[in-house]
Amino acid sequence: MAPILACVTLAGCTGGATSSGARPTGPATSPAARPSGPAGSPGNPQVFSCGEEVSSDVPVPQQPRPGDLAVGPLIIISGKMVATADPAGFGGEGDYKIPFVVTGGSTVTVTIDAPARGHVVIDNPYARHGVTAATYHSCLGAHGFFAQGFKFTDGRVRGCVPLEVRVAGQAGVQRVTLSLFAGSCAAG
Numbered sequence: 001m002a003p004i005l006a007c008v009t010l011a012g013c014t015g016g017a018t019s020s021g022a023r024p025t026g027p028a029t030s031p032a033a034r035p036s037g038p039a040g041s042p043g044n045p046q047v048f049s050c051g052e053e054v055s056s057d058v059p060v061p062q063q064p065r066p067g068d069l070a071v072g073p074l075i076i077i078s079g080k081m082v083a084t085a086d087p088a089g090f091g092g093e094g095d096y097k098i099p100f101v102v103t104g105g106s107t108v109t110v111t112i113d114a115p116a117r118g119h120v121v122i123d124n125p126y127a128r129h130g131v132t133a134a135t136y137h138s139c140l141g142a143h144g145f146f147a148q149g150f151k152f153t154d155g156r157v158r159g160c161v162p163l164e165v166r167v168a169g170q171a172g173v174q175r176v177t178l179s180l181f182a183g184s185c186a187a188g
Contacts, residue, residue: 040131042111050139052126054099054147061101062143071174072167073106074136083179087157094152095123096180101145102138107168109135113175116161120180124148150180160185 121130
């Protein structure tokens with residue numbers, strides 16, 4: 001809970017979620033592929049590097065804890081518990097704080113899947129506007145804490161958000177569905 005409280009106190013931190021489980025699917029995009037589309041889109045994810053990690057006096061979790069959602073080297077803090085949690089503890093009015101932790105030296109790309117792209121974005125203090133795809137590069141030798149979250153853009157305050165997670169160096173894509181205070185979500 002301490003990392004969540006630390007995140008909540010950070011001005012730019014946002015969002016919350018829970019999962020129906022990770023499922024491997026098709027091949028990942030080639031790292032040599034050329035970006036296409038505007039920055040922060042699925043064809044050209046916004047990049048958050050080691051320099052955009054948040055430093056805090058609170059230790060960064062080294063392993064997922066009960067209530068966290070782990071997808072490879074990505075730990076979504078409280079990702080399993082926010083489906084039924086009180087939204088007030090994570091923000092409000094459709095703008096929720098939920099940090100990501102990426103294990104040391106890892107690279108992970110998170111993309112909001114097509115059904116949700118028109119009404120929710122990844123919100124990060126280092127992106128001017130919310131994005132639908134982001135790549136997180138953690139520092140070598142230490143887990144990275146990225147203060148960010150999810151924001152509904154159409155007035156919703158709850159909903160299911162399907163995500164694609166790609167891990168650099170791995171051929172597959174994993175899909176998870178996060179429930180932002182919406183109870184159980186059907187697997188995406």
